[in-house]
Amino acid sequence: MTYQITTSTTVSQDGIALFDQDKYHLQTGEQPHTGDDGLLIRSVNLHDTPLNPELLTIGRAGVGVNNIPLEKAVDQGVVVFNAPGANANGVKELVFAALVIGARPLMAGNAWVNHLKGQDIDVQVEAGKKAYVGTELLGKQLGVIGLGHVGGRVANGASSLAFGMHVVGYDPYIEVDTAWNLSHHIHHADTIEEVLRDSDYVTLHVPLTGETKEMINAQRIAMMKPGSVLLNFARDDVIDEQAILAALDRGQLRGYVTDFASPKLLHHPKVTVFPHIGGSTTAAETNSAKMVVQTMKNYLETGNIRNSVTFPDCVMQFAAPLRLTLIHKNVPNMVGRMTAILANYDLNIVNMMNRSQGDYAYTMIDLDHVAEKRLQRIATKLEQIENVIRVRVIEQPKR
Ligand SMILES: NC(=O)C1=CN([C@@H]2O[C@H](COP(=O)(O)OP(=O)(O)OC[C@H]3O[C@@H](n4cnc5c(N)ncnc54)[C@H](O)[C@@H]3O)[C@@H](O)[C@H]2O)C=CC1
Numbered sequence: 001m002t003y004q005i006t007t008s009t010t011v012s013q014d015g016i017a018l019f020d021q022d023k024y025h026l027q028t029g030e031q032p033h034t035g036d037d038g039l040l041i042r043s044v045n046l047h048d049t050p051l052n053p054e055l056l057t058i059g060r061a062g063v064g065v066n067n068i069p070l071e072k073a074v075d076q077g078v079v080v081f082n083a084p085g086a087n088a089n090g091v092k093e094l095v096f097a098a099l100v101i102g103a104r105p106l107m108a109g110n111a112w113v114n115h116l117k118g119q120d121i122d123v124q125v126e127a128g129k130k131a132y133v134g135t136e137l138l139g140k141q142l143g144v145i146g147l148g149h150v151g152g153r154v155a156n157g158a159s160s161l162a163f164g165m166h167v168v169g170y171d172p173y174i175e176v177d178t179a180w181n182l183s184h185h186i187h188h189a190d191t192i193e194e195v196l197r198d199s200d201y202v203t204l205h206v207p208l209t210g211e212t213k214e215m216i217n218a219q220r221i222a223m224m225k226p227g228s229v230l231l232n233f234a235r236d237d238v239i240d241e242q243a244i245l246a247a248l249d250r251g252q253l254r255g256y257v258t259d260f261a262s263p264k265l266l267h268h269p270k271v272t273v274f275p276h277i278g279g280s281t282t283a284a285e286t287n288s289a290k291m292v293v294q295t296m297k298n299y300l301e302t303g304n305i306r307n308s309v310t311f312p313d314c315v316m317q318f319a320a321p322l323r324l325t326l327i328h329k330n331v332p333n334m335v336g337r338m339t340a341i342l343a344n345y346d347l348n349i350v351n352m353m354n355r356s357q358g359d360y361a362y363t364m365i366d367l368d369h370v371a372e373k374r375l376q377r378i379a380t381k382l383e384q385i386e387n388v389i390r391v392r393v394i395e396q397p398k399r
């Protein structure tokens, strides 16, 4: 069996190289080609892209999946994977640079010094540097909104002795494992307002969802401590840009440091913009690509699901010659209808697993050997069950 995969040229070759040449036919592109089984991308927007009917999986070599039409994908039986945590250290380090940039006029000082002319630069520097006096982070309050892989690292680092900040975090959906990894020095707020009210710096680390869209709007900015600095390395749409610009004009915000450019932010004296490079370190790109390629391969070759954003983990040891996998709606009696068909064909189920998330579910059924034509008939019968979206037949991988 050979799988056809389209990979974006922006994805690290260290990850792409994990697609074994004897099993995978690779081509480059940002959108799926006809006949593709998989698509591997970074930040390209797929919302207006038709997904070819054969497409089995989309891999996002990164974390945010707001560029992928998740509902459309799952409705067409496409399993979407990302790389949770794989680029978090890279983002964290850039956030610390951003905090220092928020505290001291480093960019302006650098721009000024680069324009100096003449032989007496040292004299000019000593005379002019008083314009670039900054503040320190030690003892200041940092508010962290979203305490996942990035926010958790930022919160722990800022509260460590190295930075000595007082950290207040807000994350109503925090996972237990993540919470365990947070320093006990971090104060957990019950509301965003509690974070905004007293923080000198506020940093956003939430995914872009319906709930987080424009979570920092005029009303919330009005609650922020006057003269505070906002950092946004999450997504452009988690803030209301007009409200930020107005707050910078009236001095409510002292600065805005972001990874997301827009025409109005460029050249603004109180804004520092980076070109979406939070995850752009060699380590982050390699980790992300390797992690997502492994999960795509695992899904294609065994049907096992790990780190999908559209399905829960569903991992079963492949202990029989054949595996049927079914993506279906999460409605009553689906498993009963599947097993009834298998019973009609007098087939014994060796192993089985069913997991659901929201409106959709995934079932894996391991079977002993079944003759090819019979197997095809069974797969067709399963496909005909109402609310079944996709049926795959996978042979046990050879060792
Ligand atoms: N600038 C860049 O290059 C990068 C940007 N990102 C962005 O940062 C986001 C976070 O990344 P990770 O920390 O790796 O993701 P993550 O999934 O580990 O953490 C996100 C956290 O946000 C929390 N959250 C969700 N809704 C919330 C809400 N309404 N209020 C407060 N907390 C909420 C979740 O419970 C979770 O703990 C990504 O979704 C992506 O948009 C991520 C990596 C690189």
Ligand SMILES: O=C(O)CCC(=O)C(=O)O
Pocket: 042, 043, 061, 062, 063, 064, 065, 087, 276, 277, 278, 279, 280
């Ligand atoms: O550099 C990238 O591919 C995007 C990083 C990012 O924004 C993410 O992982 O969510």
